[in-house]
Amino acid sequence: MKALVFDSELRIEDLPKPVASGRECLVRVLKAGICNTDLEITKGYFGFTGVLGHEFVGIVEAAPTASLVGQRVVGEINAACQVCEYCRKGLQRHCPERTVLGILRRDGAFREFLTLPEENLHAVPDGISDEEAVFTEPIAAACEILDQVSIGPEHHVAVLGDGKLGLLIAMVLSRTSCQLTLIGKHAAKLDVVKDYPLQRVAMEVARGLARSFDVVVEATGSPQGWELALRLVKPRGTLVLKSTFHAQIAFNPAPIVVDEITVVGSRCGRFEAALALLGKGAIHPARLVQHTLPLHQGLRAFELAQQPGVLKVLLEP
């Protein structure tokens, strides 16, 4: 079985087909997406080694529950203990014993077959294409914002960053009827959502919008985004941190105190909300796909994914 492995360097390896045991299912991967977290891992952050990849859609080949076999599924990436304080609250995503697909102590989706616990899998309704379903995980991460922060028609909301995650967040938040602004550096990327009910604003223009937004979502993936986000948020407003980049930020916390800003870290979300949006055709993530390569060209796919201006690159085992 071919797999794209990171272990101080990225390479294609031939690995044994995994064996599902206990609560685990065996899933044949149809498509998998390259995320910025994968790129960060290949820079040596997160300390992960193994098969990369956590965004996928696949077909169940073996499962404890026989009716699951043959179903098309997507999978929550955090495999949890199900008994701790967090799991009992439904926060398996924060289980301290968790493994995370392609990120933490669990091989990922850039291979022909993967395994995940049965409770992590969600059947994909027929109306959702593979090319849309493969975005379920990052769309769920965008939906997580709505579980953490109250956003309604009365709120001025800015999404900072026109990369993959920023565009998906803009798509999701546009469905709340809030007064939405997407701020980015690249006209071509901003145009991906030109038919959505939102304003598109260039990064340099946004600097003039100090203290204008009730909620600012930082999704630039760069330290500069933090400073601009703090500038844009109103007193008593909320700054949502969405990108997990690894860099030191230097800042003076006094304005957060004086203006009573709330900063909310936001990571993975519930798949139900994401599948509901996809099922209704309310958002259009497949627009982000720019390249689809076979898995054996995984190294080339990672090169493409790192080029400026490139949005989503998919792999097909």
Place this chain on the structure above:
Amino acid sequence: MKALVFDSELRIEDLPKPVASGRECLVRVLKAGICNTDLEITKGYFGFTGVLGHEFVGIVEAAPTASLVGQRVVGEINAACQVCEYCRKGLQRHCPERTVLGILRRDGAFREFLTLPEENLHAVPDGISDEEAVFTEPIAAACEILDQVSIGPEHHVAVLGDGKLGLLIAMVLSRTSCQLTLIGKHAAKLDVVKDYPLQRVAMEVARGLARSFDVVVEATGSPQGWELALRLVKPRGTLVLKSTFHAQIAFNPAPIVVDEITVVGSRCGRFEAALALLGKGAIHPARLVQHTLPLHQGLRAFELAQQPGVLKVLLEP
């Protein structure tokens, strides 16, 4: 009229007695407290020049409403426009046009007489002594935490810092029945609340309590506090930033995102809650008073307030 003025240096000046006009009242100051913010201002932060001081209790000498004259009062420090978006929401503390007593474009309380708008004043019930009432402003700042964050008996809460503000916050939070821990460097300061229902823990011991608290209140007034606070808070927990010090903090924001921490900036609070606690005798702020000096010894009072181990220093005009 004697006044303690900061204008690149601290000095006692003889100023004309202020004249109250419009909505303003004239208040004769009985006692005023030196706060860490005053010390920060004398280091040149905040860019304020004028009469310092924002914690006071006094007697109304002149007011638009005649019945106020002769009353003993404390005063909210933010004087607001009353018409903007924030004022209409009851958030005068965030009015962009505000002046702030002894902090922003308004002379403060370290003088014989001050002026504040009538709506800023709160009568002090007879059962509260001057020495307690002078703490109303910082106690309100402690109570603000309870307006922003839900804290109940099921929550493990840590207050980081055994300075003036940390001790007042510990006193206030101890009345919520939460499971409270006060973390500090100085046994003598921690002992100020030894009869309160809380655990006292030395700073170096606290480093071993990683991911133990649902809520951590950072009140150390130092950049090191931020790093320890992030270490102590549980995944999905809340970090309340309470001290306004001016220094660059360098940090990696990834753990805030991965653990979905919420960081809440917290400044001034409502006086009603503070006066209610004082009226019930539920907290004992006068324990913090270590020196009371006449106003003409204001420079000496500031020297004392900056000495290690010294808690509250009061001035009497």
